[in-house]
Amino acid sequence: MAPILVLFAPIAGALFANLVPPTAMPLGFWRGLVVQCALVAAPLAATGAGPVRWRDLPLARAGAGRSIALGLAYSAVYLCLLFAAVHMGFRVSHFDLARRTLGLATVMALYVPLWGVLEALWMSYVYAYLDLALLRRPHPSWPGLVLGGAWFGGLHAAVQMLAYHVPWDRAWPDVAIGLLFCITQSITKWSGNGWGAALFWTVSNF
Template sequence: MRGLPWHWNARLAGHPWPTRERAPRWLHARDAFVLLLPLFGAFIARWPVHYPPPVGFWQGLVLQCVLLPTLFIIQFAHPGWRALGFTTRGMVQSLLLGALYCLIYILLLLVSSRYGLHTPHFDEARRFLGTPLVLALYFPFWGLLESVWMAYAIAAFHGWLSPRGDQVRWRDVIAAGVWFGILHALVQVILYRAPFLPSLSYVLVGVLMVVAGSIRKATRNAWGMVLFWCVTNF
């Protein structure tokens, strides 16, 4: 069959009608909706509601809650949990690699703390609310839910940019990371009303998603990425 045209090869292979797989021109509407959820959350969270202190923490929680439709779309529609890498196959390797990434991250934090560097992500919330309450809200929303959204983003870009293969490619992970960084910059402008130019530095947050996504790519499993994000995002 080697010298025959591609459509005859398809017919002889048993396909009812010859088809040539092509990359879709646009993202599926469902995927675009999920990818835009953080922006919807930013607009919803900035509504004139009297938030108790710390205001930024509660606004961020509202934004994270807007990501909840992602779970329903995964459960009741395509692509399903397996397509996102949430399977038992490769889970041990994924968790081990995620744990290694976490260890490296913690070591970097210890080294940077010696030079006076610090990440005050939830410091204000811990002072107002206490660490137990902050952790109780952090893990299900900023940890688990956001990392599931990240896995969906990688799968969405994979379906758009690399539809011919099951293996996630670097371009899928990088595209998702770039979008993640852009979203962080836009959230700073929309929700926290930060100046545009200084907010552009938040695009670099996408690098962390690329690092997390490398676990998904290397092991074909997303559980290690979830572990890494739950530890490093706090």
């Protein structure tokens, strides 16, 4: 039961996000915060009995150096692309309104633990569960990575519709965001360690 709650935690969060009153500004930020809080299901499930435990995520010392090095390299590439996009005049952050309304300190205090670390833990749990329980493969595997990306993309589109009331014809392209899951968790695949993936996700998801 616990893994199912983890897999569908973003959907539960999106439904509860509708309880945020429309007067709470910026509304999208606060509804997003509710969705992120639902992801606490992953560390709770890993703490209890179940097919995925903390050791499976894998956040250990073994392979941490290679994982963090890959995370830093991925982050450097991302920041270079971000700088180029800003230089070309593209809007690249979805926290602009929140920063202007709440201030950078408040946004960062909520972003780093919830959109960064907690979501990275959720992604690691999903990847491990797909490998160990569904596909019954040694973790981390390439099939689990691809399946996790598809799941992440589908959930992202569903959350857009349920929490933010985006119509289907505008939400379905967000399925492509599943590629970000694949890119992030490829660090875990290459290194056998999840610390670098958590680092890169925290940097790139802002």
